[in-house]
Amino acid sequence: MGGNQKLGALVGPVFVLGAVLFAWPNIKARLDFADAPHVRATVLSAEYVKGAAAEVTLAVPEPVPLDDLRTGPDGLAPGDTVTALVRPGHALLPEQLRRSLFFLPTLFAAVGCLFTAVGFLALRADPPTGPTDPESWL
Numbered sequence: 594m595g596g597n598q599k600l601g602a603l604v605g606p607v608f609v610l611g612a613v614l615f616a617w618p619n620i621k622a623r624l625d626f627a628d629a630p631h632v633r634a635t636v637l638s639a640e641y642v643k644g645a646a647a648e649v650t651l652a653v654p655e656p657v658p659l660d661d662l663r664t665g666p667d668g669l670a671p672g673d674t675v676t677a678l679v680r681p682g683h684a685l686l687p688e689q690l691r692r693s694l695f696f697l698p699t700l701f702a703a704v705g706c707l708f709t710a711v712g713f714l715a716l717r718a719d720p721p722t723g724p725t726d727p728e729s730w731l
Contacts, residue, residue: 599719601712608705616698619690622661626685629678639669651677657684664689 613620634651641647649659649669659665660683669675677684 598711598715601708601710602716603712605705605707605709605712608708609702610705612698612701612705615701616695618661619664619694619698622685623690625680626678626690629680629685631676631687632679634675634677634679634684636669636671636673636675638671639673641667651675651684653677653679653684657682659683660685661689664694 632653634653637650637652637656639646639649646659646662646665646667646669649662649665650656651659657679659677666686666688675686677686678690
């Protein structure tokens with residue numbers, strides 16, 4: 594086995610860590626809104642800049658901002674009625690917690706695990722050469 598495969602033992606965990614960091618906002622939102630009540634809400638304001646949501650405020654009954662606008666729906670207009678998951682001071686729409694948001698991070702984590710396994714198998718199959726006696730290090 595080549596030395597390049599041994600690098601998988603280092604590169605694999607970096608991929609896994611990157612996947613977790615990339616998915617962290619979605620993981621945090623799922624944990625935060627796991628048992629949040631579904632409430633009918635009215636859109637008070639919706640501002641879009643270049644097709645992306647810049648600010649969306651819902652009335653449930655007090656005004657609360659919509660979190661994580663990058664995964665929010667397009668085309669909301671003031672007066673629209675939506676179902677929202679509400680926590681004190683902020684809200685999310687159920688569509689923002691869809692499982693498809695985890696596809697890419699899961700793929701990266703799987704590739705990282707594969708790289709790690711291949712790297713450790715390569716290290717076990719081809720142990721370091723040279724003196725391994727601790728006295729020879731001096």
